[in-house]
Amino acid sequence: MLRVVVRRTQLYSLHYLHLLPHCQPSVKWFRRSLVSTTTPILPVFKQAERFKDNIALSDQHGEHTYEQIHRLSGHLAWLIQNILGEDTTQERIAFLCPNDVSYIISQWATWMAGHIAVPLYPRHPAPELEYFVRDSRAAVIITTSEYAPKVKQILSGQQVIVLEEFFFKPSTEDESTLPAQYGRDPHFYTLSDAMILYTSGTTGPPKGVLLNHSNVQSQVSCLHQAWGWTQRDTLLHCLPLHHTHGIVNALLCPLYLGARVVMLPSFSPAEVWSHLLALNAPVEARVSLFMAVPTMYVKLLEEYHASLAKTSRTKEYVRSVCTQNVRLMISGSAALPESVLTSWQEATGHVLLERYGMTEIGMALSNPLKGTRHPGSVGTPLPGVEVRIVKFLPGQEDYQLLCEGSSTGTKVVPGSENEPGELLVRGPNVFKEYWCRPHATMDEFTHDGWFKTGDTAIYKEGSYRILGRTSVDIIKSGGFKISALDVEKQLLTHPNISDVAVVGVPDLTWGQKVAAVIVWHGEEQLDPMALREWGKERMPHYKVPSEVVQVKDSLPRNNMGKVNKKQLLLDFFKDPHSPS
Structure with missing residues (x-):
């Protein structure tokens, strides 16, 4: 051997194009809606109208106010409507943008025009991007000059908007013809879809997870409540912008309430430490929240030991600044090793808050903002989210209930204490459907409407723990x-x-x-x-x-x-x- x-x-590799599903509008997936359709939904750009002069984003290009982003997004939405027709809605708009203001402008413009956002990841290879564009049946692709050559490789009849060419070429349009207000009627968003996020393809070709605006607002609002977000917060963003973690948790949460995002072009341990320690930041831009995956925390600890922990004085400085300036540090998307949690606490004074979620449900479980955070635990259900731990009966759709919980508490079935089973989730946070895959959608829900996460969990000592995937x-x-x-x-x-x-x-x-x-x-x-x-x-x-x-x-x-x-x-x- x-x-x-x-x-x-x-x-990189992907050869899924021959497996693209054929959308059949006559085949529909129905399940009981958990969202009230009487309350209008206000997308993030509508919320932004209240924070015009606030700094929304600091990126590699400088600072951008909510008013500036809102205005540029409105201009782009106007162009999209000119291309597709003012009365056309719910077309898919794909965008391939770097981690900077161009991403936010593309996202907001898509929603202002009444369409569905399909964010793409620049590091994915051309065949995979082509699969996402074709599978979503994108009508328009928005990109920047940096990624325009990559977009040319994946075109199949889409209109392409290169942002620099649109914003920086001499305008032939009379700005007085542009609308004074951007976006559709609020009731439109109550009943419309917001974005398609693609899964990692764990059980075959990647599936498009279709989230409506109600799903997105629910996912954002439950985190606002649970994690104590305020307009005074500044979040340091270094996550990819094609997954829930980077889009909902780290971008929409702060922008929904007028907070500030400091966005790095990519993850760099040295750059993250520079911002966490406020070495070059004015007081109002000092980081108060930080989110990362466990791998990033490992890399940050390596940088800490190599560059910042050389003397007891520098160690104390790091710990002092982090405890004074940063109010919350969060870990997710993978299990956090206890050794990493302990080392991070020793370095920064922060006990990382672990939470649990996935593309289809947003966040479902979280350790407390205030209170004891147990290593290896992902806490309890977030506001508005219901969970169950069950055992499925062999060869049947029925299951045995072990425990059931919500943000108000968890009830364990007598005799099922400390017994593991599959985690089920229900609530307005749960996605609408897999794009063009009604049968795949049905397979992922129980007969009574609960989403099957595929994760094995246990409720023990007042909190939930994820034991691993049900499948090896x-x-x-x-x-x-x-x-x-x-x-x-x-x-x-x-x-x-x-x-x-x-x-x-x-x-x-x-x-x-x-x-x-x-x-x-x-x-x-x-x-x-x-x-x-x-x-x-x-x-x-x-x-x-x-x-x-x-x-x-x-x-x-x-x-x-x-x-x-x-x-x-x-x-x-x-x-x-x-x-x-």
């Missing part, structure tokens, strides 16, 4: 949910790989790292660098195995031809039950 360890690399084929690495089956399928397209099994190995930095046991039949020796080059156009970087074990003949299988992946972990990977 040859063991080859490959460092975590930037590899789901890997959570660096905040991403990854389908082992999808990675296997891509690796099997390599001419020299005849069999493969992909597993998640516990890892302190990534939560789990993607590992593969490969049957290699090539005449030449397996070359990790060559494999990396081969994979650059095939898999997103987070799906690429960071550790590879090569075997000569075959994988161990049972009488049914199945690989026991739990046994593989024991046989091929050192101490798989403990983080490395």
Whole structure:
């Protein structure tokens, strides 16, 4: 057996285009609405009208007020309506923008014009972006000059708006013809859809999660209540802007109530520390909230020990500034190792607040803003969210209820104390449907309307704990949910790989790292660098195995031809039950 360890690399791949669903408007998914349709929904840009002179965003280009962003978004919305027709609504508008003001302008303009936002991630390869654009049936793609060449690779008849060309070329339009008020009637948003966020493709091709404006407002308002947001807050943003964490938690939450966002172009440990310590920031721009995934906290601790913890005096300075200026630090998207929580508390004085959520539901559970935060716990249900822990009966739709909870408390069925089961969620935060996939939507809900998260949970000592994915084929690495089956399928397209099994190995930095046991039949020796080059156009970087074990003949299988992946972990990977 040859063991080859490959460092975590930037590899991309996706060949899902032939699997695009055919939308059938006649096939609809119905479930009982938990949202009142009598109360008008006010999208974020409507809220922004109250905070005109406040600084909404500080980015690499400077400071931007709510009024400036609102006005530019209105101009872009006017252009979108000119392209698609003023009376046309609910078309999909995809946008590929950097982490700066262009993203917010594109998002707000899409909603002002009455359409559905489809945010794209610049680091995704062209085939994956093309899949998202085609699957969503986007009518327009908004981008910047930086990403315009990438957009050209994925076009299939869409109109393209390059923001610099629109905003900075001499205008031939009379500004007096522009509308004085931007956006549709408030009742329009009560009944309309807001955005499509794509899952990581853990059970096949990525699915578009369709959220309506009521879902978005519910997700934002419950976090406002739970985490004590105020207009005085300043949030440091360094997250990707194609997932719930970066979009709802870290962007819409502050912008809904007039707070300030300091946005970095990308995550940089040194830059994050510079902002947390307020080295160059005026008093009004000092960070009061910070959110990150566990992997980021590991990298920040590495930077802390390398650059900031050289003397007891600098250690005390870091701890003092963080406790005085920052009121809340949050970790999510993956399990937080207790050692990281402890080390972060020692460095900053903050006990990280852990919470639980996913693309389909936003946030569902959270540790308390004030009160004891237990390591490994994700707290209790957020306001407006209901949860259940259940055991499904084999071969049936029915389930056995173990416990049921809301923000007011949890009731455990007698005899089911400390018993694990699958976590179910219900509430106005839960998504509307999977885009153009009514049957997939139905599969993810119980017969009585609860969303099946696929996570195993337990209610113990007054709080909920997530024990892991119900399926061994789901890997959570660096905040991403990854389908082992999808990675296997891509690796099997390599001419020299005849069999493969992909597993998640516990890892302190990534939560789990993607590992593969490969049957290699090539005449030449397996070359990790060559494999990396081969994979650059095939898999997103987070799906690429960071550790590879090569075997000569075959994988161990049972009488049914199945690989026991739990046994593989024991046989091929050192101490798989403990983080490395």
